[in-house]
Amino acid sequence: MFTNFCGITFLDWWRALRANRFAIERRFWRRAARITAGSLLNSWYRRCEDQAFGDQIDRVEVPSPLFILGHWRSGTTLLHNLLACDEHFAFPTLYETFFPHTFLLTEDRPGGLARRIVPGVPLTRGIDNVPMGLDMPYEDEFAIATVSLCSPYLLWAFPLADNEHDRPSAPKGASLPECAL
Numbered sequence: 001m002f003t004n005f006c007g008i009t010f011l012d013w014w015r016a017l018r019a020n021r022f023a024i025e026r027r028f029w030r031r032a033a034r035i036t037a038g039s040l041l042n043s044w045y046r047r048c049e050d051q052a053f054g055d056q057i058d059r060v061e062v063p064s065p066l067f068i069l070g071h072w073r074s075g076t077t078l079l080h081n082l083l084a085c086d087e088h089f090a091f092p093t094l095y096e097t098f099f100p101h102t103f104l105l106t107e108d109r110p111g112g113l114a115r116r117i118v119p120g121v122p123l124t125r126g127i128d129n130v131p132m133g134l135d136m137p138y139e140d141e142f143a144i145a146t147v148s149l150c151s152p153y154l155l156w157a158f159p160l161a162d163n164e165h166d167r168p169s170a171p172k173g174a175s176l177p178e179c180a181l
Contacts, residue, residue: 004153005035007099008146009046013039016149020158045102053104077130077139084137092143094121095134100143 005013013035017024024032066089070076084091096103125132132138145151 003031003035003157004098004142004145005157006038007042007101007103008035008039009043009101010036010039011043012146012149016154016157019149020154023158023160025160042099042102045105049102049105073128077128080139081130081137091137092140093135094132094138097138097140097143098146100147 005016008016017032066083068076068079068083070079080091083089093107095107099106121134122132124130141151141153145153
């Protein structure tokens with residue numbers, strides 16, 4: 001279940017499938033079925049979260065962010081993790097980036113719901129052995145990909161599709177405001 005789409009809602013999953021012409025290799029059909037089932041649950045939790053927290057979220061004033069820009073493998077994760085140690089900064093956790101629509105209701109509370117619905121979280125990233133955990137800092141691009149469906153990260157999910165998300169700015173024919181749903 002631990003994929004970059006484990007927090008996607010059903011409508012967004014359907015849009016992603018359609019946009020990529022359902023280009024899923026046969027060996028990944030079981031995974032796609034699990035993502036589909038999870039997307040139905042995520043849709044339900046999203047509605048519950050919107051009802052429970054929608055007004056509070058609308059009133060939140062977000063201070064100016066600090067952006068960390070850099071090429072992959074250049075040390076941005078280390079800098080991100082160091083800045084997360086400073087109480088003056090906030091950061092999204094791995095869980096929040098993978099479940100951007102529902103983390104307020106489902107993040108680990110007494111009873112451990114998050115631990116039960118996200119099996120298989122590795123202890124380290126496979127590419128560089130950096131420690132990982134549901135409550136550790138994580139890059140927000142996964143949340144952006146799940147929420148907007150406008151991200152080069154979609155290529156990981158649909159490598160066979162004639163994917164329009166191969167540019168870091170926006171899909172072909174779309175302006176940046178169209179990507180930010």
